[in-house]
Amino acid sequence: MSKYQQLSEQIKQQIQAGIWHVGEKLPSLRKQAAYSGLSVMTVLQAYQLLESQGWIVSQSRSGYRVAPHAELDDNKPDSAIHPAESVDINDYIFDVLQASRSPGMASYGHAYVDPLLAPRHQVNRSLTTAVRFMSIHSVVDNLPPGNAQLRHLIAQRYAAQGMQVSPDEIVITAGGLDALNLSLRAVTQPGDWVAVESPAFYGALQALENRGLKAMAIRTHPTEGIDLDALERALQTHPVRACWLMSNHQNPLGYSLSDAKKARLAELVKRYQVYLIEDDVYGELYDGEHKPHPTKAFDNSGHVLHCSSFSKTLVDAFRLGWVAAGDQAQKLQKLQLMSTVTTSVPIQLAVAHYLHNRNYEHHLKQLRRTLAERKKATYQFLNAHLPQGVNVINSQGGYFLWITLPKDSDTTALYHLALKHHISIAPGNMFATHAQFAHCFRLNASYPLDHAHKNALATLCNLIAQHIQTLVKR
Ligand SMILES: Cc1ncc(COP(=O)(O)O)c(C=O)c1O
Structure with missing residues (x-):
């Protein structure tokens, strides 16, 4: 598959996973090129392909938007607002954070920057x-x-x-x-x-x-x-x-x-x-x-x-x-x-x-440079090793990657599986009052992509592939 076809596949999966909603504007060609590391021409080709397949529509001067019938489940009047009369999440978060603390853990689940950078x-x-x-x-x-x-x-x-x-x-x-x-x-x-x-x-x-x-x-x-x-x-x-x-x-x-x-x-x-x-x-x-x-x-x-x-x-x-x-x-x-x-x-x-x-x-300048390099390397590694159907969202700055699996995945189950291999991730349920992010997780990308981390990330990618396989068989 050529690069523009790969990108169009990714965007298609993102629309199916509810990341992009009907009528929503996709990132401009320039922004998408920056996120994906591809050229503006390649992004344009991907958008044109999606348009020819009816996934998106182009609108003069306002870029590309998701086509009306492309979305799966988000056309209720106010699905954009989720009220919760009470919040009950503390025990779940406590359990996840406690379990991630054992020595020797590849800690992609917590939010702290690699302490060696201080x-x-x-x-x-x-x-x-x-x-x-x-x-x-x-x-x-x-x-x-x-x-x-x-x-x-x-x-x-x-x-x-x-x-x-x-x-x-x-x-x-x-x-x-x-x-x-x-x-x-x-x-x-x-x-x-x-x-x-x-x-x-x-x-x-x-x-x-x-x-x-x-x-x-x-x-x-x-x-x-x-x-x-x-x-x-x-x-x-x-x-x-x-x-x-x-x-x-x-x-x-x-x-x-x-x-x-x-x-x-x-x-x-x-x-x-x-x-x-x-x-x-x-x-x-x-x-x-x-x-x-x-x-x-x-x-x-x-x-x-x-x-x-x-x-x-x-x-x-x-x-x-x-x-x-x-x-x-x-x-x-x-x-x-x-x-x-x-x-x-x-x-x-x-x-x-x-x-x-x-x-x-001076310290901040170095820290920013190192984090940007590490996040980019981790992003590229994941993209090369993750199975089809998984998307990595890589925004500019910071050190988090947000990873979305197919919609019926369960990243709490994946988290428990990964713990057995001494790898921690932050499952999507930690970040919401409802279970709408159960198929996503956050990954801390502040670590160097050395031998140990390559091994841990490769294992994580394999576990994700196994998890997706079990969904296919169900
Ligand atoms: C978004 C966000 N806000 C606040 C905090 C807490 O910051 P501090 O460690 O300074 O209390 C964190 C720590 O993970 C965070 O991720």
């Missing part, structure tokens, strides 16, 4: 120095909102992106998840509706479960991101209090929203007077020349609480994050005083010392 020696030296010079008044000095120098340095990083965020609105937290949870507590009451992506980061679903919130899962496209028309319908029809969303390198799909979508999202939360809790823990891990803006950059009404951390970029074990919380900053500090009191002082001082004295930008 600048450990420099960070450790900063920690030693910080502890040596820590004042006896340090706890009081670093109470919420947190260490002044660190907040200042974070504000300067926003400024470098053209954003005006005052150190006074920044609250230092014990990691990104703490930042997100505090924000959620600040802007919701138990029983409220919160809009999330579908699929969403499981930490968001756990947080909703923990606080007794209702989840409004909004259809989210694997490469284009959340369906903002569906979000707007949800805001019109339900008393949604907050949205917990990612704009850059979404977990688990990997996409980043376009600036136009970020601007519209900021406008929507302003118009409907809801808060956006923006999870941007992967924002620094872009692949390209320019750092993508968060949605916060488009916010002129103070409705966006921007949460991030150093866990994915510097060192995961430090558990240090922050919220740029605008006028909610005081409320967050009060909530913090009622829970953790303050973020670990030596860790705050160590990161402030590192940012001030070391070359964080």
Whole structure:
């Protein structure tokens, strides 16, 4: 099969698997060429083939869309919105994460970056120095909102992106998840509706479960991101209090929203007077020349609480994050005083010392380059070894690949099978309140494609092939 025929087959399978819905726009020729590593001409040939077979239609000046009869099961009026009155996912996630922890595991299931990529020696030296010079008044000095120098340095990083965020609105937290949870507590009451992506980061679903919130899962496209028309319908029809969303390198799909979508999202939360809790823990891990803006950059009404951390970029074990919380900053500090009191002082001082004295930008540049190379190599390896009917979604930046198997597959079963071979994956059911992603899984592609990982990935591909065979026989 030639390359354009292979690509057209892949897109056909994606339409059948519900990744592309009727009427939805396919990526432009240029974008598809970038995702697939093929030339624009080859992509054009693939699109023309699909068009001649009736799968897609071309529309003057607006590219190609999925043809009306091509989709299988998604023409109900609001299949784009999945309300769940309660969330019950914590036990499942706990079991999956616990089982993935044994030593010797090829850990493609968790979300942490390969720990060997952290600048450990420099960070450790900063920690030693910080502890040596820590004042006896340090706890009081670093109470919420947190260490002044660190907040200042974070504000300067926003400024470098053209954003005006005052150190006074920044609250230092014990990691990104703490930042997100505090924000959620600040802007919701138990029983409220919160809009999330579908699929969403499981930490968001756990947080909703923990606080007794209702989840409004909004259809989210694997490469284009959340369906903002569906979000707007949800805001019109339900008393949604907050949205917990990612704009850059979404977990688990990997996409980043376009600036136009970020601007519209900021406008929507302003118009409907809801808060956006923006999870941007992967924002620094872009692949390209320019750092993508968060949605916060488009916010002129103070409705966006921007949460991030150093866990994915510097060192995961430090558990240090922050919220740029605008006028909610005081409320967050009060909530913090009622829970953790303050973020670990030596860790705050160590990161402030590192940012001030070391070359964080240089480290980030290297990290981004390495991750981009590793993800590309893993993607290519998987594409060469996976059986027909399996698609790998590879967005620009970050380090996740989202893998879709044929619709009736069960990646929880695959996950249990893979564990027996000391391989962990993150099954699709971790990322949704409904079982609509049971045929998908997320793979952490931050590891080098060395001999051991090639073996583990080849085994995983074989297990997937076996799994698909069992479906055929049923
Ligand atoms: C999307 C997303 N948000 C937040 C977090 C939590 O970040 P932290 O480890 O800084 O608490 C994670 C960690 O996996 C994540 O993937």
